[in-house]
Amino acid sequence: MANPARPPKRRSLWWIVHSWAGLKLSIFLTFILATGTLAVFAHEIDWLVTPAMRVAPQDAPRASWGTIAEAATRAAPDLRLTTIFAPIDPWFAVEAWVEPEKGAPGRVYVDPWTGEVTGQHGWANVHRFLRQVHRHLMLPTRIGIPIVCALALLLAASLITGVVTYKKWWRGFFRRPRGGDGRRLAGDLHRLGGLWSLWFVALISLTGIWYLVETLGGNAPVERVPEIGKRTMPTGPALDRLVEIAQRARPGLEIREIRFMEKEGVIFLGQDSAWLVRDRANAIAVDPADGRVTATLDGGDLTLHQRISEMADPLHFGTFGGLGTKIVWFVFGALMTALAVTGTMIYAMRLARTETGGGMRIAWCGMGVWGWVGVAAVVTALAMTPYAIGGAS
Structure with a gap:
């Protein structure tokens, strides 16, 4: 059967x-x-396709932040310097963002050891494309x-x-x-x-x-830096003096980014003792007019809500x-x-x-x-x- x-x-x-x-x-x-x-x-893909981003690591002291800022402003005299980023690895150049009155910003690359400009690039790059298409589909x-x-x-x-x-x-x-x-x-x-x-x-x-x-x-909520009025943004030795002030106020701060804010002064951001936070969680703002520290942000002082927010990206x-x-x-x-x-x-x-x-x-x-x-x-x-x-x- x-x-x-x-x-x-x-x-x-x-x-x-x-x-x-x-x-x-x-x-x-x-x-x-x-x-x-x-x-x-x-960033690594951009490094491969953008020669200006590539530098040879050296066993020597690095150029100061002031030297780098001065080189970037000389390379783009008609644009306003807004941000400087430290290299993410020794073989990367420093990246400076410069901004016109209208239109998209540009990028100036500077050798972190010699302080010499290695080249310039427009705003559009691989990182920008992948960030925007992955985050919000260009919408x-x-x-x-x-x-x-x-x-x-x-x-x-x-x-x-x-x-x-x-x-x-x-x-x-x-x-x-x-x-x-x-x-x-x-x-x-x-x-x-x-x-x-x-x-x-x-x-x-x-x-x-x-x-x-x-x-x-x-x-x-994100901590806000108080406005101090419009200031002239420093480069060269003037910026180096502000770096010294910031480092004295926050000896443990590893500066990875400098923002030149027209109304808030110069803001130094980076990593300190708090782990798994974005660079913005650790910051110190300095008035370029008199060197006065106007705000200090510490990743260790975040609330639980803020800490979760800062951990998400890393x-x-x-x-x-x-x-x-x-x-x-x-x-x-x-x-x-x-x-x-x-x-x-x-x-x-x-x-x-x-x-x-x-x-x-x-x-x-x-x-x-x-x-x-x-x-x-x-x-x-x-x-x-x-x-x-x-x-x-």
Whole structure:
């Protein structure tokens, strides 16, 4: 007597949610994950394609901040010096931002050892493109940021449903992927990559949700520097004197950025004893007219709300540990991007056994109208790039 046909396996609600979250917006999600992964090394990519950013490290004292500021103003005499950034690594030049009365700012690069200008560059670069397209799709920030950050909810749903549907998942960290069948291999690789990136997906989801909370009005208050009136911005020895004043007031401050504010004076920002905070959390403002310290900000004095806000960027992009953590963040970012792709592949290969058509066609049909939404978002961001990347928003 013939055995009755086995009824089709019922999928749990958790699996349906996981499949929906990974498929419907897979095009949009892959684009955001890929651009975010590349953004980890955006400065390094600019370094590769911009010769003026490259310098040879030297075993010698570095040029003073005043010397660097003076060189930048000489290179762009008709523009206003607004900010100077210390090199992120020894082989990077100092970057100075100069601004016209109207239009986009420019960049002047200065050798940190010799104090000589190595070249100039416009506002648009790889870092600017990746930052704006990943953060808000080249759209106005009030529109683009909530759209992108909403994907953090999708990532969180994928994380939770993936763990629930993978029975005894803690045993799978060292399970070798099975071969011989494309669908089985893709599924095993998807589960293995998902397990090893659990912590990273959780981290990106949480920081992304925090950015969404900030855009909806939950942002932490930022300490303001008092206005002192319009001042002439110093360079050369005059700026060096202000640096000495700032260092005496905050001996532990490692200056990584100097802002020349028309109404607030000169502000020195950087890192001190507080860990996992942005440079702006540690700052000291000095009146260039008389050398008076007008404000001091210490990352150790932040409230819990402020501390969470300041931690978000270093954790989201992995910049807190230098090149080492950036490599780790890049690897796991690439793994997350691969998970978005393999999830779509698994869906297509599963249905290919029962439906006619190629895998790409099946996956596209499965996305439905959401596929068009993803394509529209990507195309819009790329189309707006020439208009948006030159701005200063």
